Amino acid sequence: MAAFLRQGKKIVAIGRNYADHVKELNNAIPKEPFFFLKPTSSYLPSGGQVLIPRGITAHHEVELGLVIGKPGRDIAPADAHAHIAGYALAVDMTARNLQDEVKRKGLPWSAVKGFDTFTPVSAFVPAAAVRDAQNLALWLKINGALRQSGNTQDMIFAIPRLVAHISSIMTLEEGDLVLTGTPSGIGRIHAGDEIECGLDDPATGKELARLQFG
């Protein structure tokens, strides 16, 4: 599934899954997971250039991505990891000013999350290289300054619950990417900024993935 960028059909992105991020946007802690879809046409491989349309306030949200390796519907939490071929580090770029507007109007989120280049993503990390996906450090720097720094152990809903919830509604297919939510520290990206993100195993200090874009 190293080819998920080319072959995957959907990106399912979880919202509000870290308590400190929920607070920074003045939202309520969700009682169950919720998600939105991003188009795979929004992928930006590491090293690329994010395109911020005129009039858009573009925010970064660094997130752990799950790459689905085995299709499934109604996946039990205990079986979730058998469906995950590996991981990727991704940024869920968001047109925050438009999102504020559609939330107020009760309109869909697809456009505000779906612009071309709005899902920068790292290379594939095989599951075998990851000791514990629920204890990974993820961070994001803009022009060298640390802006986001979290750990996947702080998710409100853990990975097995996310996979079970999504697959209770729609079949997860080979190559689909699940974005698992962002820790706090989200903020604006301006044209010309250099963004660098990393996914590390805090137990070993090993870097698992690195993602850079301009």
Next chain:
Amino acid sequence: MAAFLRQGKKIVAIGRNYADHVKELNNAIPKEPFFFLKPTSSYLPSGGQVLIPRGITAHHEVELGLVIGKPGRDIAPADAHAHIAGYALAVDMTARNLQDEVKRKGLPWSAVKGFDTFTPVSAFVPAAAVRDAQNLALWLKINGALRQSGNTQDMIFAIPRLVAHISSIMTLEEGDLVLTGTPSGIGRIHAGDEIECGLDDPATGKELARLQFG
């Protein structure tokens, strides 16, 4: 692009594009088009069985689908038809009770539109078989009783404008399906109902597509 069902990566669905339907749901006439994404895992080929989850009020919305044949970004309205390989008749099934809730809360629409089997779709109709896509009759019957009957000439935003709008945000790719909105008459489908839909050329009386599901 007869293989769009298997090969297509996204379904982009326009909301509120027929004035009589906008009124029946007490919404305002939009000033510009808006859309949401449905996953391709929601396709149900004609002859299949729609699965209505427990507790869900499932509504039918019969719609003309545009099958993209040539990829493009920022497509000019005058070029839109060059990107359309053909058409399909589809039903945008909607969990209306959940949609009312997410609209109230400002949450995404992806789940309420994205259940497996929530996009029944006909066979592919090549563009060459269609004289004027902006003058097609579309209808839906439940157990033999006519529930929806509209004409694509009543769209608020015509096909070239829809293709231009979507592609100003995200690249349209080969095999993508654009759903163009539903005329009035939407309503509930119950388990055991037999649904039949048709797409006709009113100028010739010719049937272009037929879609049935249970």
